[in-house]
Each structure stands twice: as structure tokens, then as C-alpha cells.
Amino acid sequence: MTGLVYKSTGSWYTVKSEQGDFIECRMKGKFRIKGIKSTNPIAVGDVVDYELEETSDVVTGTIHKIHDRKNYIVRKAVNLSHQMHIIASNIDRVFLLVTINNPPTTFNFIDRFLVTAEAYGIEAVLVFNKIDTLDEATLDEQLYMQHVYQQIGYKCLRVSSTEMKGVEELQEMMVGKVSMFSGHSGVGKSTLVNAMEPSLHLKTKTISVASKQGQHTTTFAEMYDLSFGAKIIDTPGIKGFGMVDMDPSEISGYFPEFFKLKDQCKFNNCLHKEEPHCAIKAALGRDEISWTRYNSYLKILEGDDEHYRTDVYNEDRIISDKTRE
Numbered sequence: 001m002t003g004l005v006y007k008s009t010g011s012w013y014t015v016k017s018e019q020g021d022f023i024e025c026r027m028k029g030k031f032r033i034k035g036i037k038s039t040n041p042i043a044v045g046d047v048v049d050y051e052l053e054e055t056s057d058v059v060t061g062t063i064h065k066i067h068d069r070k071n072y073i074v075r076k077a078v079n080l081s082h083q084m085h086i087i088a089s090n091i092d093r094v095f096l097l098v099t100i101n102n103p104p105t106t107f108n109f110i111d112r113f114l115v116t117a118e119a120y121g122i123e124a125v126l127v128f129n130k131i132d133t134l135d136e137a138t139l140d141e142q143l144y145m146q147h148v149y150q151q152i153g154y155k156c157l158r159v160s161s162t163e164m165k166g167v168e169e170l171q172e173m174m175v176g177k178v179s180m181f182s183g184h185s186g187v188g189k190s191t192l193v194n195a196m197e198p199s200l201h202l203k204t205k206t207i208s209v210a211s212k213q214g215q216h217t218t219t220f221a222e223m224y225d226l227s228f229g230a231k232i233i234d235t236p237g238i239k240g241f242g243m244v245d246m247d248p249s250e251i252s253g254y255f256p257e258f259f260k261l262k263d264q265c266k267f268n269n270c271l272h273k274e275e276p277h278c279a280i281k282a283a284l285g286r287d288e289i290s291w292t293r294y295n296s297y298l299k300i301l302e303g304d305d306e307h308y309r310t311d312v313y314n315e316d317r318i319i320s321d322k323t324r325e
Contacts, residue, residue, distance in 0.1 A: 001061075005046045006223040013042055014222075015050060015061060025050050025061035042066060044221040044233055045089040045178060071121050073180070088180050088221055088233045093173065094122050097129045097183035097192070098145070100138045105184060107145070111255075111296035113182065114154070118254035119246065125155045127170065129188045132160040148290045152257045161188055161195040171196055174230035178223075185237025193234055197226050202234065251300055252280070257289055258297070271301065 006022070007014035013025045027042055042048065042063060049065035072089035096113050098105040110126070117124040126149055128142055146156045157173075159166035170192075173179075181189045190202040221235045252258040252272060258280050262270070266277035283289045 001052065002047065002049050002067075004223075005042060005044050005048060007220060008040060008042060008044050009220050010040065013048075013063060015048060015063070023050070023052070023059065023061045025063050028062045028064045040086055043072060043086040043089045044223050045069075045072075045091060047090065073116060073120050073122055075116070087182070087235055090178060091122050091180050091233070092177035093125060094180045094182060095125050095127045095170070097127045097181060097187040097189055099128075099130050099184075099187045100134060100142050100145075102130055102133055103184050103186045105187065107148075107292040108296045108299060109184070110145075110149075111293060112300065115246075115251065115254040115300060118256070125157065125173065127157045127159050127166075127192075129159050129161065129183075129192060131158045131165065132163050148292060152290075152293075159192065161191045164195060167192075167195055171228055171230070174226070174228075174232065176229055178231045178233065180233040180235060182235050183237065187237070189234055189237070193224070193232060196228075196232075197224070199227075200224060246300070248301055252297065255293060255297055257283075257293070272297070273301075 001017060003015035003017045003023070005013050006016050011026065013027070015023050015025045017023060025048075046069065047067040048063045049067070050061040050063045053060050053062055069089045071091060073087050073091060073094060074084040075087060094117055096110065098110060114124050126146070128146060131139075131142065134142055142158075146158070150156050155173075157166050157170055159170060161167065181193065183189060194200060194202050221233055223231055223233045226232055246254075248271060249269060252262060258272070261279040261283055264279035265272070265275070267275055270278050270280075272278050272280040280289065280294075284291065284294055
């Protein structure tokens with residue numbers, strides 16, 4: 001039998017059958033998928049083959065095959081630096097929820113996420129959430145951040161779950177697709193899903209006033225069928241985004257504004273640092289490329305992954321502010 005994985009808790013997987021039934025399944029043996037070293041070989045969004053097993057009154061299943069994925073999105077496993085964690089697979093569009101100070105989302109975090117989405121061939125949309133909470137200063141910061149990404153081609157939405165602003169436009173982008181919501185804990189992922197589909201009653205929590213960081217409300221990634229003809233994968237909040245297995249020479253190719261200029265550099269292997277006649281640095285000098293983006297590029301290039309384990313807010317926020325001065 002074939003089905004779609006709707007939830008993964010590490011040892012059990014909720015699979016929806018082609019007939020619309022939900023079955024709790026386990027994995028048969030160990031899966032090694034094309035050499036991928038992953039903490040979770042089966043992810044939400046996977047199409048799997050399984051066999052039914054009846055033990056007493058409970059019907060469960062055993063997964064014995066994972067179908068080829070059209071894509072997946074990953075991040076570095078927090079405690080295993082050489083392994084990755086597959087967040088979800090077979091995604092049509094990923095929505096990264098961004099908040100300015102409730103909690104803060106930095107340019108560096110956004111850029112790491114966008115680079116990963118580009119690398120795995122997934123369209124990314126930035127959703128600036130909680131716009132109803134912005135004062136004059138934070139509104140200016142939000143609009144500036146939106147401008148940086150819109151001018152390089154990323155779709156941006158401004159949303160308020162409480163006032164239902166922008167929610168209809170967001171729903172229109174999700175119809176007929178498998179979408180994923182991601183972002184820091186506390187940016188309002190579950191609240192936004194509830195605003196679109198109140199019957200789900202997803203758990204929500206408030207922001208910690210002391211740390212301005214969100215509290216985890218979603219423990220595992222889970223897919224939901226929505227009444228307006230869409231599927232949404234709600235994911236646990238992530239503090240940071242450790243990059244996985246990227247060759248330094250390919251990283252600039254995942255920055256769209258860099259990619260357009262790469263062939264104008266004098267050297268084919270230009271890393272856009274100290275090399276002479278670099279088209280990216282020349283554009284940077286003309287303010288045609290954002291310094292925040294270039295700063296993120298250098299951090300990724302240098303393998304600076306410490307922020308994804310520790311405090312991702314304060315230091316990157318200071319750097320982001322300095323680049324705007």
C-alpha cells in the first residue's frame with residue numbers, strides 16, 4: 001500500500017492512505033537513502049510503501065520503501081555536526097515567517113534559510129508577520145528588510161493573524177500546493193495556521209519577555225489538510241540554521257543577485273573576497289548589492305555556524321544595524 005507521511009515523531013510515522021485513512025507506522029530496518037546521513041530517514045511529505053499489521057485490536061503498518069523525493073529541505077542536526085535533519089520533503093513552496101522584534105529575526109538567519117531553499121530547489125516566500133505590533137521604528141526596519149529581498153526577486157507578504165491582514169493573499173498562494181511554514185519559535189506559525197483554519201486549534205504560546213525568544217509549541221513537523229484545497233506542513237521553531245555540505249565555490253550561486261554577476265568576474269573561481277576585478281565587490285561598492293547580504297555570504301563561506309546553536313539574535317542584530325548606518 002502507498003501513502004503520504006503526515007507526522008514523524010522519530011519512531012512512529014502517521015501515514016495517510018490513498019483511501020484517506022490514517023495509519024500509525026514504524027520503519028522496517030534501517031534506511032540509507034543515497035548516502036544521506038540523516039537523523040531522520042523518513043520525513044513529513046514522503047511518499048512511502050507500507051504493509052498493514054494487525055496486533056490485537058490495533059492496526060499498524062510497517063514502512064518498507066520511500067519513493068524518490070522531488071526535493072527536501074534540511075538543516076544541520078544540532079547535536080551531530082556531521083549529520084543533517086530533514087525538515088520536510090516534496091514541498092511546493094516554503095514560507096519563512098519573519099518578525100522584527102517579537103522575536104527578532106536577523107538578516108543572517110533569513111539568508112541561511114534562503115540559500116538552503118535555493119540549493120534544494122524550493123521556492124521561498126518571506127512572510128512578515130505581526131505587522132499590527134509594529135511602531136514607527138520597527139515599521140521602518142520591516143519595510144527596509146522587505147525592500148532588500150523584493151529587489152532581488154523574492155516574494156514578500158505582510159500579514160497580521162489577529163487582524164486578518166494579508167491572510168487571504170497567503171491562502172491564494174497555497175491553493176493546490178504543499179506548503180511549509182518555518183521560522184523562529186514565537187513568530188506565529190501556529191497562530192497563522194489557526195487564523196486560516198480555526199478548526200485545527202493548534203497550540204500557541206506567548207513570547208518570553210526576558211529573552212524576546214519564542215517558546216516551542218510545535219514539537220514535531222506535521223502536515224494538515226486545509227479546507228481551501230491546500231496542505232500545510234507546520235514545523236518546530238528553529239533557533240538557527242546550520243548549513244549542510246556546501247562547497248565554497250557554489251555558495252554564491254545560491255544568492256540570485258550574485259549569480260547574475262558571477263560571469264563578469266575576472267576569475268572563474270572567484271570567491272568575491274580579496275580577488276581583483278570582482279563584479280560582486282564592484283556592485284557592492286555601488287550599493288547595487290546589499291551589505292547585509294554580503295555579510296551573510298561571508299559568514300556562510302567562512303563556515304560560521306556557531307550562531308545556529310547559541311544566541312542567534314543579539315550579535316547578528318548588531319551587525320545588521322551597523323551595515324545600515
